Amino acid sequence: MNIIGVESIIYGVMDLEECSRYFTDWGLIPASQDESNAVFETLEKTTVKLRKADDPSLPPQHCDTPFFKGSCGREVIWGVDTQMTLAAIGDEISKDREVTETEDGSLHAIDDAGNPIGFAITQREPVKLEHPKINTPGNYQRINESAYGAAPSLASPARIGHVVYSVAENAPEKARFYLDRLGFKLSDMIGEGGRFMRPALSQDHHNLLMESHGRGYGFQHSAYEFRDFDQVIQRGRYMEDQGWQTHIGPTRHTLGSNYSWYMWTPAGGLCELISDMDSLDDNWEPRHIDPKKAGPPHSWYARPEQIGRKFGIPHD
């Protein structure tokens, strides 16, 4: 199935105004807003859609985690390449579950873990961002020129990178729906409960992670990809300056390699600033990581006292 990646995330939120302020501060581009809806775009026009939590058009709420405070990600829409792919997905998943089609032609169903999902022909407009020039000893890409990151600036994220679900139990079994029915590829496994996956047309290490960690179920976080490390740091610092709270970060992951900064969101759970994730092709062999032997999930992270700020509320 020619699925490209996360097209949209639809949140049901308790405070539309506060959440709109959050995603504006996050660097998303406001596309439309009225009393009950707000839509925000990335540079590639992947979208975050906010609706009031009691909006009857929202899919059923499937969220019970320590991150949940009445607002949560209610549906993830996966972008596909053509109408033919969309029809093939409908034919496949309607074999064993209800599939509905909305006015805009998108399809909607529930995955094996109970998460509402949808599929739509992508509106994505891919961007190719200029690569930052880096100097290393003996390798000078930038001569007579200041580094991009040396100047304060705030960039918008290029796209939604990935989503993560907490699964009540047996995430590997629930992940089979994506792997066996929707053509996702397995990138890495961690322990008995974590499956990193990417759809057929993506080279990202992961666009979807399903994990069972004994802390509830449902939508856990969404990640937004920036061009580089400097953009992650400058946006994260700006978020803190606006009063939003850090969960973990800045940091760099050992699985997927991406730079990362997790922040709490009033839309429910966490949002993550990311850049420089591993890119995989069909030569990649999925690894099965034993978390007891692998060490911490971060190769490094900045301790708050090192950079003069406080951590946000711990989630457990």
Ligand SMILES: [Fe+2]
């Ligand atoms: Fe993430």
